[in-house]
Amino acid sequence: MKKLLLLIASILVTAPAAAQSYRDRLPEDEVIYFLLPDRFENGDVKNDKGGIKGDRLKHGFDPTHKGFFHGGDLKGLTKRLDYIQSLGATAIWLAPVFKNKPVQGAPGQESAGYHGYWVTDFTTVDPHLGTEADFKALVDAAHSRGLKVYMDIIANHTADVISYTECPTGGCVYRSRADYPYQRRTHDGAEINSGFDGDSVQTPENFAKLTDPNFAYSVTVPKAESKVKVPAWLNDPIYYHNRGDTTYWNESATMGDFVGLDDLMTENPRVIEGMIDIYGAWIDRFGVDGFRVDTARHVNPEFWQAFVPAMLARAKAKGIPNFHIFGEIGGIGLEPGKLAMHTRVDGFPAVIDFAFRQAAIDALGGKDGTNKLWELFFQDPLYEGGADKARIQPTFISNHDNGRFAYYLRKALPDASDEEVLARVR
Numbered sequence: 028m029k030k031l032l033l034l035i036a037s038i039l040v041t042a043p044a045a046a047q048s049y050r051d052r053l054p055e056d057e058v059i060y061f062l063l064p065d066r067f068e069n070g071d072v073k074n075d076k077g078g079i080k081g082d083r084l085k086h087g088f089d090p091t092h093k094g095f096f097h098g099g100d101l102k103g104l105t106k107r108l109d110y111i112q113s114l115g116a117t118a119i120w121l122a123p124v125f126k127n128k129p130v131q132g133a134p135g136q137e138s139a140g141y142h143g144y145w146v147t148d149f150t151t152v153d154p155h156l157g158t159e160a161d162f163k164a165l166v167d168a169a170h171s172r173g174l175k176v177y178m179d180i181i182a183n184h185t186a187d188v189i190s191y192t193e194c195p196t197g198g199c200v201y202r203s204r205a206d207y208p209y210q211r212r213t214h215d216g217a218e219i220n221s222g223f224d225g226d227s228v229q230t231p232e233n234f235a236k237l238t239d240p241n242f243a244y245s246v247t248v249p250k251a252e253s254k255v256k257v258p259a260w261l262n263d264p265i266y267y268h269n270r271g272d273t274t275y276w277n278e279s280a281t282m283g284d285f286v287g288l289d290d291l292m293t294e295n296p297r298v299i300e301g302m303i304d305i306y307g308a309w310i311d312r313f314g315v316d317g318f319r320v321d322t323a324r325h326v327n328p329e330f331w332q333a334f335v336p337a338m339l340a341r342a343k344a345k346g347i348p349n350f351h352i353f354g355e356i357g358g359i360g361l362e363p364g365k366l367a368m369h370t371r372v373d374g375f376p377a378v379i380d381f382a383f384r385q386a387a388i389d390a391l392g393g394k395d396g397t398n399k400l401w402e403l404f405f406q407d408p409l410y411e412g413g414a415d416k417a418r419i420q421p422t423f424i425s426n427h428d429n430g431r432f433a434y435y436l437r438k439a440l441p442d443a444s445d446e447e448v449l450a451r452v453r
Contacts, residue, residue, distance in 0.1 A: 049173040052117065054317075054351040054377065055418040057175065060116035061426060064124065064156050065096055065141040068103030077154040079129060087129035087139030087155070094138030095130075101157040105165045108172055118175035118351075120319050122427070124162060126153045128186035128255075133196060142427075143179065144321065145186040145288065148257035149305045159312075166313050175316035177351065178309060182302045182330065183322040184288040188252045189264055191244035191271070197287045199271035201279040202243040207270070209242045226294040229329060234295045240264040244271060260301055268292050273325070275358055281327050293330040303334060307341040314345055323354030323378070324369065331373040339376075353377040353421050357428065361385045366420070367409035374411075380420040387424050388432070391451045392439025 069075070075098045079086035089095035101124070111119060123143030130139050143153070152162050166176050191199050210220040219239040240246045246264045256262045268290045273283025284290045291298055309315060318338065323331070335352055342350030354375045359365045363382045369375050382403055389399040407417035424432040433452050440448065 049117075049170065049175055049316075050347060050349065052175070053349055053419075054353075057118040057351070058116050059118045059120050059177065059421060060111050060114065061120045061122075062104070063099070063122040063142055063427065064101060064104055065099040065122075065143075067099045068107050069098040070100050070102030070104070070106055071157065072098065074100055074155060074157060077129060079154075083139075084130050084137055087141065089139075094141075096139050096141045096155050100155070101152070101161040101165050105161070105168050108168055108174065112172055112174060116174070118177055118316065119169060120177040120317075121179060123179045123181060123321070124152050124156055125149050125181075126151050126257075127155075128188075129155075131187050140186070144181060146181055147186045147188075147255050149261075150257050150308070163313055166315060170314070175351075176313075177317040177319055178315050179321060180306055180318045181321045182291065182293060182334065183325045184285055184290050185256060185261060187284075187287040187289060188248060188255060189267060189269065189289045190247050190249075190287075191269070192247055193244055194271075195247075197272075199244060199284075201271040201274055201283045203270070203278055204282075207243040209237060211242070226292070229294055229296060231296045234297065237265060237295075240267065240269050242269070244269055258301060258305065260297065266292050266295055266298050275325075281325055285322070285325075293326045299330055299333050302330075303337045306334075306338060310338065310341045310345055310347070310350075314347065316347060316349075317351030317353075319379075320352065320354040320375075322357070323373070323375065324356045324359065328369075328373045331369075331375060335374050335376070351377070351419075353379055353419075355379050356381065363403060363406035364409050367406075367411070370411040370416070376416075377419045377421060380422045381429075383420075383422040384424050384429065384432075388435050388439065392436055394439065 075096065076086035076088045077096075083089040083092075083095055087096045088098065090097040123146065125143065125146045126148035127140030127143060127145045128147050130137050131145060132138050140153070141155070152159050169176050190197070193199065209225065210218075210223045212218050219242060220237050223236040224233050246269050248262075248264065254262055260266065268282040268284070270279070270282055271284060272287065273279045273285060273290070282290065293299065306318065331354075338352060339350055352375060354369055354373070354377075356366050356369050356378045361382055366378050366380065366382055369378050386399040386403040389395060390397055407414040410417045410420065433448055436448050436451055437443070440451075
Protein backbone atom coordinates (compact mmCIF):
# COMPACT_ATOMS: atom_id res chain seq x y z
CA MET A 28 0.00 0.00 0.00
CA LYS A 29 1.28 3.45 -0.84
CA LYS A 30 2.82 5.62 1.85
CA LEU A 31 1.15 8.81 2.93
CA LEU A 32 3.59 11.42 1.67
CA LEU A 33 1.89 14.76 1.92
CA LEU A 34 1.26 16.39 5.27
CA ILE A 35 -1.11 19.21 6.05
CA ALA A 36 -0.77 20.87 9.44
CA SER A 37 -3.24 18.64 11.26
CA ILE A 38 -2.11 15.30 9.80
CA LEU A 39 0.70 13.50 11.60
CA VAL A 40 2.62 10.43 10.50
CA THR A 41 5.91 8.89 11.56
CA ALA A 42 8.91 9.82 9.45
CA PRO A 43 10.94 7.01 7.85
CA ALA A 44 14.43 6.33 9.10
CA ALA A 45 16.77 8.96 7.72
CA ALA A 46 19.49 7.99 5.29
CA GLN A 47 23.10 8.88 6.08
CA SER A 48 22.58 12.10 4.11
CA TYR A 49 19.35 13.91 3.33
CA ARG A 50 20.54 14.04 -0.30
CA ASP A 51 20.50 10.23 -0.41
CA ARG A 52 16.85 9.86 0.54
CA LEU A 53 14.60 8.75 -2.30
CA PRO A 54 11.45 10.69 -3.20
CA GLU A 55 9.19 7.88 -1.99
CA ASP A 56 10.74 8.08 1.47
CA GLU A 57 9.84 11.74 2.08
CA VAL A 58 7.05 13.03 4.30
CA ILE A 59 6.22 16.45 2.90
CA TYR A 60 4.78 19.32 4.94
CA PHE A 61 3.02 21.90 2.77
CA LEU A 62 2.50 25.51 3.84
CA LEU A 63 1.76 29.01 2.64
CA PRO A 64 4.50 31.13 4.23
CA ASP A 65 2.14 34.10 4.63
CA ARG A 66 -0.20 32.00 6.80
CA PHE A 67 2.40 30.25 8.94
CA GLU A 68 4.47 32.49 11.22
CA ASN A 69 5.26 36.23 11.28
CA GLY A 70 8.96 36.56 12.03
CA ASP A 71 9.42 40.19 10.95
CA VAL A 72 6.57 42.71 11.14
CA LYS A 73 8.66 45.23 9.19
CA ASN A 74 7.93 43.40 5.92
CA ASP A 75 4.19 42.99 6.46
CA LYS A 76 3.39 45.59 3.79
CA GLY A 77 6.21 44.55 1.47
CA GLY A 78 7.73 48.01 1.61
CA ILE A 79 4.75 49.41 -0.32
CA LYS A 80 3.09 52.63 0.78
CA GLY A 81 -0.64 53.33 0.75
CA ASP A 82 -3.67 51.35 1.87
CA ARG A 83 -4.41 47.63 1.64
CA LEU A 84 -5.39 47.94 -2.04
CA LYS A 85 -1.79 49.02 -2.68
CA HIS A 86 0.27 46.80 -0.37
CA GLY A 87 -2.21 43.96 0.15
CA PHE A 88 -1.78 43.59 3.92
CA ASP A 89 -4.94 43.11 5.98
CA PRO A 90 -4.88 40.29 8.54
CA THR A 91 -8.61 40.76 9.19
CA HIS A 92 -9.50 39.66 5.64
CA LYS A 93 -9.02 36.13 4.35
CA GLY A 94 -8.08 37.36 0.88
CA PHE A 95 -5.14 39.57 1.90
CA PHE A 96 -1.66 39.16 3.33
CA HIS A 97 -1.54 38.18 7.01
CA GLY A 98 2.16 38.76 7.73
CA GLY A 99 3.79 35.34 7.69
CA ASP A 100 7.28 35.25 6.23
CA LEU A 101 10.45 33.23 5.70
CA LYS A 102 12.05 34.34 8.96
CA GLY A 103 9.02 33.08 10.86
CA LEU A 104 9.16 29.75 9.06
CA THR A 105 12.86 29.35 9.78
CA LYS A 106 12.20 29.81 13.49
CA ARG A 107 9.66 26.98 13.42
CA LEU A 108 11.64 24.30 11.61
CA ASP A 109 12.08 22.29 14.80
CA TYR A 110 8.30 22.21 15.19
CA ILE A 111 7.79 20.98 11.64
CA GLN A 112 10.42 18.30 12.04
CA SER A 113 8.89 17.18 15.32
CA LEU A 114 5.71 16.29 13.41
CA GLY A 115 7.63 13.71 11.41
CA ALA A 116 8.17 15.75 8.25
CA THR A 117 11.33 15.21 6.23
CA ALA A 118 10.68 17.85 3.55
CA ILE A 119 8.92 21.21 3.28
CA TRP A 120 6.94 22.29 0.23
CA LEU A 121 6.49 26.06 0.09
CA ALA A 122 3.77 27.83 -1.84
CA PRO A 123 5.44 30.12 -4.42
CA VAL A 124 7.80 32.63 -2.85
CA PHE A 125 8.32 34.74 -6.00
CA LYS A 126 7.41 38.41 -6.15
CA ASN A 127 3.69 38.77 -6.84
CA LYS A 128 1.37 41.50 -8.00
CA PRO A 129 0.25 42.68 -4.54
CA VAL A 130 -3.44 43.20 -5.35
CA GLN A 131 -5.62 42.51 -8.35
CA GLY A 132 -9.30 42.13 -9.14
CA ALA A 133 -12.21 44.25 -10.27
CA PRO A 134 -13.42 47.07 -7.97
CA GLY A 135 -15.06 45.53 -4.94
CA GLN A 136 -13.55 42.11 -5.74
CA GLU A 137 -9.92 42.82 -4.97
CA SER A 138 -7.68 40.33 -3.20
CA ALA A 139 -3.96 39.98 -2.62
CA GLY A 140 -1.26 37.63 -3.88
CA TYR A 141 -0.56 36.14 -0.44
CA HIS A 142 -0.72 32.64 -1.97
CA GLY A 143 2.09 33.32 -4.44
CA TYR A 144 0.42 32.40 -7.74
CA TRP A 145 0.32 35.89 -9.32
CA VAL A 146 3.98 36.24 -10.20
CA THR A 147 5.49 39.36 -11.72
CA ASP A 148 9.18 38.70 -10.91
CA PHE A 149 10.27 35.07 -11.15
CA THR A 150 13.83 35.85 -10.09
CA THR A 151 13.40 37.13 -6.54
CA VAL A 152 11.47 36.67 -3.30
CA ASP A 153 8.27 38.61 -2.67
CA PRO A 154 9.11 41.45 -0.24
CA HIS A 155 6.11 40.51 1.92
CA LEU A 156 7.92 37.23 2.65
CA GLY A 157 11.44 38.58 3.03
CA THR A 158 14.58 38.62 0.95
CA GLU A 159 16.74 36.22 -1.03
CA ALA A 160 19.07 36.17 1.98
CA ASP A 161 16.12 35.03 4.11
CA PHE A 162 15.36 32.28 1.61
CA LYS A 163 18.97 31.10 1.64
CA ALA A 164 18.94 31.11 5.43
CA LEU A 165 15.79 28.98 5.41
CA VAL A 166 17.22 26.43 2.97
CA ASP A 167 20.52 26.24 4.84
CA ALA A 168 18.76 25.85 8.20
CA ALA A 169 16.49 23.14 6.81
CA HIS A 170 19.40 21.25 5.28
CA SER A 171 21.35 21.42 8.54
CA ARG A 172 18.45 19.49 10.10
CA GLY A 173 18.21 17.01 7.24
CA LEU A 174 15.01 18.60 5.92
CA LYS A 175 14.58 19.03 2.19
CA VAL A 176 13.01 22.13 0.65
CA TYR A 177 10.65 21.94 -2.34
CA MET A 178 9.60 25.04 -4.25
CA ASP A 179 6.17 25.48 -5.80
CA ILE A 180 6.75 26.73 -9.35
CA ILE A 181 4.55 28.11 -12.14
CA ALA A 182 5.14 27.96 -15.89
CA ASN A 183 1.54 28.27 -17.05
CA HIS A 184 0.87 31.93 -16.34
CA THR A 185 1.94 35.21 -14.79
CA ALA A 186 -0.02 37.86 -12.91
CA ASP A 187 -2.89 39.60 -14.71
CA VAL A 188 -1.34 42.50 -16.59
CA ILE A 189 -2.57 42.03 -20.17
CA SER A 190 -6.15 43.01 -20.99
CA TYR A 191 -8.21 43.06 -24.17
CA THR A 192 -9.91 46.05 -25.74
CA GLU A 193 -13.02 44.04 -26.55
CA CYS A 194 -13.65 43.24 -22.87
CA PRO A 195 -11.76 45.74 -20.68
CA THR A 196 -13.32 44.55 -17.42
CA GLY A 197 -12.37 40.90 -18.03
CA GLY A 198 -14.44 37.81 -18.62
CA CYS A 199 -13.35 37.42 -22.23
CA VAL A 200 -14.79 34.33 -23.92
CA TYR A 201 -12.14 31.93 -25.21
CA ARG A 202 -11.46 32.33 -28.93
CA SER A 203 -10.17 29.18 -30.61
CA ARG A 204 -7.42 28.72 -33.18
CA ALA A 205 -10.01 27.49 -35.67
CA ASP A 206 -12.10 30.66 -35.43
CA TYR A 207 -9.16 33.02 -34.87
CA PRO A 208 -6.03 31.55 -36.47
CA TYR A 209 -2.65 33.11 -35.77
CA GLN A 210 -2.07 33.87 -39.45
CA ARG A 211 -5.04 35.50 -41.13
CA ARG A 212 -6.38 38.60 -42.80
CA THR A 213 -8.17 41.14 -40.62
CA HIS A 214 -11.47 42.81 -41.48
CA ASP A 215 -9.60 45.59 -43.28
CA GLY A 216 -7.63 43.13 -45.41
CA ALA A 217 -4.32 43.37 -43.59
CA GLU A 218 -2.41 40.12 -43.13
CA ILE A 219 -0.97 39.36 -39.71
CA ASN A 220 1.79 36.87 -38.83
CA SER A 221 2.52 36.10 -42.46
CA GLY A 222 4.35 32.82 -42.94
CA PHE A 223 3.76 31.52 -39.41
CA ASP A 224 3.11 27.79 -39.72
CA GLY A 225 1.22 27.40 -36.45
CA ASP A 226 2.22 26.49 -32.92
CA SER A 227 2.80 22.82 -33.74
CA VAL A 228 6.00 23.76 -35.58
CA GLN A 229 7.98 24.56 -32.47
CA THR A 230 11.16 26.01 -33.91
CA PRO A 231 12.72 29.43 -33.30
CA GLU A 232 12.59 30.14 -37.04
CA ASN A 233 8.84 29.57 -37.20
CA PHE A 234 8.02 31.54 -34.05
CA ALA A 235 10.14 34.45 -35.30
CA LYS A 236 7.33 34.95 -37.84
CA LEU A 237 4.76 35.37 -35.07
CA THR A 238 5.04 39.13 -34.58
CA ASP A 239 1.48 40.33 -33.95
CA PRO A 240 -0.19 39.29 -30.64
CA ASN A 241 -3.62 40.56 -31.74
CA PHE A 242 -4.72 37.39 -33.52
CA ALA A 243 -7.75 36.75 -31.27
CA TYR A 244 -8.20 39.92 -29.20
CA SER A 245 -6.76 43.44 -29.27
CA VAL A 246 -4.08 43.35 -26.59
CA THR A 247 -3.49 46.25 -24.22
CA VAL A 248 -0.99 46.67 -21.38
CA PRO A 249 -1.25 49.52 -18.85
CA LYS A 250 1.73 51.85 -19.16
CA ALA A 251 2.41 51.60 -15.42
CA GLU A 252 2.79 47.83 -15.74
CA SER A 253 4.53 47.64 -19.11
CA LYS A 254 7.86 46.72 -17.49
CA VAL A 255 6.68 45.11 -14.25
CA LYS A 256 7.57 41.53 -15.18
CA VAL A 257 11.02 40.02 -14.70
CA PRO A 258 12.85 38.72 -16.71
CA ALA A 259 12.14 41.50 -19.19
CA TRP A 260 11.09 39.20 -22.04
CA LEU A 261 7.94 38.38 -20.08
CA ASN A 262 6.65 41.91 -20.76
CA ASP A 263 6.20 41.21 -24.49
CA PRO A 264 2.58 40.13 -25.23
CA ILE A 265 3.83 37.97 -28.12
CA TYR A 266 4.81 35.33 -25.55
CA TYR A 267 1.20 34.84 -24.39
CA HIS A 268 -1.82 33.08 -25.88
CA ASN A 269 -4.12 36.12 -25.62
CA ARG A 270 -7.25 34.10 -26.43
CA GLY A 271 -9.49 34.86 -23.45
CA ASP A 272 -10.51 32.80 -20.42
CA THR A 273 -10.07 29.06 -20.25
CA THR A 274 -13.02 26.71 -19.91
CA TYR A 275 -10.51 24.23 -18.36
CA TRP A 276 -11.29 21.71 -21.12
CA ASN A 277 -10.30 20.93 -24.71
CA GLU A 278 -7.98 23.38 -26.46
CA SER A 279 -8.59 26.13 -23.94
CA ALA A 280 -7.20 23.94 -21.15
CA THR A 281 -3.66 24.78 -22.29
CA MET A 282 -4.27 28.08 -24.07
CA GLY A 283 -6.82 30.01 -22.04
CA ASP A 284 -6.32 32.53 -19.24
CA PHE A 285 -7.08 31.39 -15.68
CA VAL A 286 -9.59 34.02 -14.53
CA GLY A 287 -7.62 36.61 -16.44
CA LEU A 288 -4.11 35.51 -15.49
CA ASP A 289 -1.81 35.97 -18.48
CA ASP A 290 -1.35 32.54 -20.08
CA LEU A 291 2.16 31.96 -21.39
CA MET A 292 2.62 30.58 -24.89
CA THR A 293 4.63 27.59 -23.73
CA GLU A 294 4.84 26.26 -27.30
CA ASN A 295 7.30 29.06 -28.10
CA PRO A 296 10.97 27.97 -27.82
CA ARG A 297 11.83 31.34 -26.25
CA VAL A 298 9.40 30.65 -23.40
CA ILE A 299 10.80 27.15 -22.91
CA GLU A 300 14.36 28.50 -22.82
CA GLY A 301 13.34 31.32 -20.50
CA MET A 302 11.61 29.08 -17.96
CA ILE A 303 14.54 26.65 -17.93
CA ASP A 304 16.86 29.59 -17.20
CA ILE A 305 14.58 30.94 -14.46
CA TYR A 306 14.10 27.76 -12.48
CA GLY A 307 17.54 26.35 -13.16
CA ALA A 308 18.93 29.47 -11.48
CA TRP A 309 16.98 28.74 -8.27
CA ILE A 310 18.58 25.29 -8.16
CA ASP A 311 22.04 26.74 -8.82
CA ARG A 312 21.73 29.56 -6.29
CA PHE A 313 20.00 27.84 -3.40
CA GLY A 314 20.35 24.08 -3.86
CA VAL A 315 16.63 23.35 -3.42
CA ASP A 316 15.62 19.71 -3.49
CA GLY A 317 12.54 19.60 -5.69
CA PHE A 318 9.71 21.35 -7.50
CA ARG A 319 5.97 20.97 -7.17
CA VAL A 320 4.65 22.16 -10.52
CA ASP A 321 1.44 24.19 -10.40
CA THR A 322 -1.25 23.77 -13.12
CA ALA A 323 0.86 21.16 -14.91
CA ARG A 324 -1.95 19.78 -17.06
CA HIS A 325 -2.63 23.25 -18.45
CA VAL A 326 0.73 23.37 -20.24
CA ASN A 327 1.43 21.51 -23.50
CA PRO A 328 3.37 18.23 -23.12
CA GLU A 329 6.24 19.36 -25.35
CA PHE A 330 7.14 22.03 -22.81
CA TRP A 331 7.50 19.49 -20.00
CA GLN A 332 9.39 17.10 -22.26
CA ALA A 333 12.11 19.75 -22.48
CA PHE A 334 11.78 21.32 -19.03
CA VAL A 335 11.80 18.26 -16.75
CA PRO A 336 15.04 16.69 -18.08
CA ALA A 337 16.71 20.10 -17.98
CA MET A 338 15.83 20.53 -14.29
CA LEU A 339 16.99 17.02 -13.39
CA ALA A 340 20.28 17.61 -15.19
CA ARG A 341 20.73 20.99 -13.49
CA ALA A 342 20.12 19.40 -10.09
CA LYS A 343 22.50 16.51 -10.77
CA ALA A 344 25.22 19.00 -11.72
CA LYS A 345 24.58 20.75 -8.40
CA GLY A 346 25.07 17.48 -6.50
CA ILE A 347 21.35 16.78 -5.95
CA PRO A 348 20.86 13.19 -7.21
CA ASN A 349 17.26 12.69 -6.04
CA PHE A 350 15.68 15.95 -7.16
CA HIS A 351 11.91 15.46 -6.86
CA ILE A 352 9.58 16.95 -9.49
CA PHE A 353 5.86 16.31 -9.22
CA GLY A 354 3.09 17.94 -11.22
CA GLU A 355 -0.37 19.06 -10.18
CA ILE A 356 -2.93 17.40 -12.44
CA GLY A 357 -6.08 18.95 -11.02
CA GLY A 358 -9.63 18.65 -12.26
CA ILE A 359 -9.27 15.32 -14.08
CA GLY A 360 -7.02 13.48 -11.65
CA LEU A 361 -9.58 11.20 -9.99
CA GLU A 362 -8.60 8.27 -12.20
CA PRO A 363 -5.08 6.76 -12.07
CA GLY A 364 -4.98 6.38 -15.85
CA LYS A 365 -5.44 10.10 -16.42
CA LEU A 366 -2.71 10.85 -13.89
CA ALA A 367 -0.37 8.23 -15.32
CA MET A 368 -0.70 9.72 -18.80
CA HIS A 369 1.26 12.75 -17.63
CA THR A 370 4.15 10.53 -16.51
CA ARG A 371 4.18 8.78 -19.90
CA VAL A 372 3.46 11.66 -22.30
CA ASP A 373 4.68 14.76 -20.46
CA GLY A 374 7.62 12.98 -18.84
CA PHE A 375 6.89 13.89 -15.22
CA PRO A 376 8.62 11.53 -12.78
CA ALA A 377 5.60 11.94 -10.50
CA VAL A 378 2.24 13.68 -10.19
CA ILE A 379 0.20 14.44 -7.09
CA ASP A 380 -2.07 11.45 -6.46
CA PHE A 381 -5.53 12.99 -6.52
CA ALA A 382 -6.91 9.53 -7.24
CA PHE A 383 -5.67 8.26 -3.87
CA ARG A 384 -7.53 11.03 -2.07
CA GLN A 385 -10.78 10.26 -3.86
CA ALA A 386 -10.42 6.53 -3.22
CA ALA A 387 -9.83 7.22 0.47
CA ILE A 388 -12.95 9.38 0.67
CA ASP A 389 -14.98 6.73 -1.12
CA ALA A 390 -13.66 3.87 1.01
CA LEU A 391 -14.04 5.63 4.37
CA GLY A 392 -17.26 7.35 3.31
CA GLY A 393 -18.93 4.00 2.76
CA LYS A 394 -18.94 4.02 -1.04
CA ASP A 395 -18.03 0.48 -2.09
CA GLY A 396 -15.62 0.10 0.82
CA THR A 397 -12.09 -1.10 0.25
CA ASN A 398 -12.87 -2.09 -3.32
CA LYS A 399 -12.10 1.53 -4.22
CA LEU A 400 -8.61 1.20 -2.79
CA TRP A 401 -8.12 -2.14 -4.54
CA GLU A 402 -9.07 -0.55 -7.86
CA LEU A 403 -6.60 2.26 -7.21
CA PHE A 404 -3.63 0.01 -6.46
CA PHE A 405 -4.56 -2.40 -9.27
CA GLN A 406 -3.84 0.44 -11.73
CA ASP A 407 -0.35 1.23 -10.39
CA PRO A 408 1.34 -0.37 -13.44
CA LEU A 409 -0.12 2.38 -15.64
CA TYR A 410 2.54 4.83 -14.44
CA GLU A 411 5.71 5.19 -16.48
CA GLY A 412 8.14 2.67 -15.07
CA GLY A 413 5.42 0.40 -13.75
CA ALA A 414 4.04 -0.34 -10.30
CA ASP A 415 7.28 0.47 -8.48
CA LYS A 416 7.18 4.02 -9.84
CA ALA A 417 3.66 4.47 -8.50
CA ARG A 418 5.26 4.68 -5.06
CA ILE A 419 6.78 8.08 -5.80
CA GLN A 420 3.44 9.71 -6.64
CA PRO A 421 2.86 12.02 -3.62
CA THR A 422 -0.35 11.06 -1.84
CA PHE A 423 -2.56 13.28 0.29
CA ILE A 424 -6.03 13.45 1.76
CA SER A 425 -6.31 17.21 2.47
CA ASN A 426 -4.68 20.25 0.88
CA HIS A 427 -5.10 23.96 0.10
CA ASP A 428 -7.10 23.26 -3.06
CA ASN A 429 -9.33 20.42 -1.89
CA GLY A 430 -10.17 21.14 1.72
CA ARG A 431 -10.22 19.03 4.86
CA PHE A 432 -10.85 15.29 4.72
CA ALA A 433 -13.35 15.37 7.60
CA TYR A 434 -15.55 17.82 5.68
CA TYR A 435 -15.95 15.37 2.82
CA LEU A 436 -16.57 12.45 5.18
CA ARG A 437 -19.39 14.42 6.78
CA LYS A 438 -20.90 15.04 3.34
CA ALA A 439 -20.68 11.32 2.59
CA LEU A 440 -22.02 10.33 6.03
CA PRO A 441 -24.48 13.09 7.05
CA ASP A 442 -25.99 10.98 9.85
CA ALA A 443 -22.72 9.86 11.40
CA SER A 444 -21.81 10.92 14.93
CA ASP A 445 -18.75 13.01 15.72
CA GLU A 446 -17.15 9.92 17.23
CA GLU A 447 -17.62 7.88 14.07
CA VAL A 448 -16.29 10.64 11.80
CA LEU A 449 -13.25 11.05 14.04
CA ALA A 450 -12.60 7.31 14.00
CA ARG A 451 -12.83 7.21 10.22
CA VAL A 452 -10.45 10.16 9.87
CA ARG A 453 -7.96 8.37 12.13
